[in-house]
Amino acid sequence: MTTLQKLKEQKTEIEAQIQELELAESGVEIVIDDAEREKQHQEDLQRIRGFRLIDDDFMNACFDGYNEGVELLLRIILNKQDIHVTNVTTQRVMKNLLGRDIWLDIDANDDSGLEYNIEVQRSDKGADRKRARYHSSILDAHLLQPNEDFSKLPETFVIFITENDVIGENVPIYTIDREITNIGKPFDDGEHIIYVNGADKNASTELGKLMHDFFCTDADDMYYKELADKVRYFKENEKGVESMCRVMENMRNETVWQTKVESVLRWLAMGLSHEQIAEGEGLTVEQIREIAGMKKA
Numbered sequence: 001m002t003t004l005q006k007l008k009e010q011k012t013e014i015e016a017q018i019q020e021l022e023l024a025e026s027g028v029e030i031v032i033d034d035a036e037r038e039k040q041h042q043e044d045l046q047r048i049r050g051f052r053l054i055d056d057d058f059m060n061a062c063f064d065g066y067n068e069g070v071e072l073l074l075r076i077i078l079n080k081q082d083i084h085v086t087n088v089t090t091q092r093v094m095k096n097l098l099g100r101d102i103w104l105d106i107d108a109n110d111d112s113g114l115e116y117n118i119e120v121q122r123s124d125k126g127a128d129r130k131r132a133r134y135h136s137s138i139l140d141a142h143l144l145q146p147n148e149d150f151s152k153l154p155e156t157f158v159i160f161i162t163e164n165d166v167i168g169e170n171v172p173i174y175t176i177d178r179e180i181t182n183i184g185k186p187f188d189d190g191e192h193i194i195y196v197n198g199a200d201k202n203a204s205t206e207l208g209k210l211m212h213d214f215f216c217t218d219a220d221d222m223y224y225k226e227l228a229d230k231v232r233y234f235k236e237n238e239k240g241v242e243s244m245c246r247v248m249e250n251m252r253n254e255t256v257w258q259t260k261v262e263s264v265l266r267w268l269a270m271g272l273s274h275e276q277i278a279e280g281e282g283l284t285v286e287q288i289r290e291i292a293g294m295k296k297a
Helices: 003-026 034-050 056-063 067-078 129-141 206-214 225-236 238-269 274-281 285-296
Strands: 085-094 102-110 115-121 156-162 173-176 191-197
Touching (some): 034 238, 056 067, 056 085, 056 102, 056 225, 056 238, 067 085, 067 102, 067 156, 067 191, 067 206, 067 225, 085 129, 102 129, 115 129, 129 156, 129 191, 191 206, 225 238, 238 274
Parallel strands (some): 115 156
Antiparallel strands (some): 102 115
């Protein structure tokens, strides 16, 4: 195991501990007996067996820090064999102080300074064209330092891999670049938006094979070893499976807290006092005030 892999495992364990502490501080107590815990574990194992790379949480686990895997994606999608990825992060948040933040499924850079954002979307709504535009704009806003010359803005690629053909023209890939429309020449501003049609799994093409792999549940059925090995690790390796189980436990814990928040917001809308809600929900008045503040925000 590489040093990077060890650090990532430690990071996952620390995040799980932080999640537990946050829930403890929130006043939400999750109590389950051994039988229920074992039942949940077996359900988690069953769900893990059914995961595919097109599934958001599994994709995050497989590609986080995995330069070779993202390099394979970009070389196939962009049809450029000279791409050398130097950094990959999944679920990176990009803040917008004046508006909506974005979470990048995959954020990557290569050795020539190009910036890539890869989004995996099963829902057609999640791949809205204006979302692609917004991602591209926020990406740009984070790539220049104060007073830095605009010419230093790197070339960017926002890539959506979608379960369905959301553009609807029945082609494997859609490449969107700006054009000077009245003379029919490219604008060449370095912004690229790409949609990959996951419904096209033509095994006679490299891209079709890649999309086939994104929808596989069994690593043995996959074409690309780089992807199959990573899928096999999180589905068959003891440590990989344990890591995925922790991810799913965190998701359950987040759901418990979100359910509490939604319940408190309903009580607030009905006009109950903070003290009444705190007593009914088993929370502190301070926690109710915090949730009330979330509503105002």
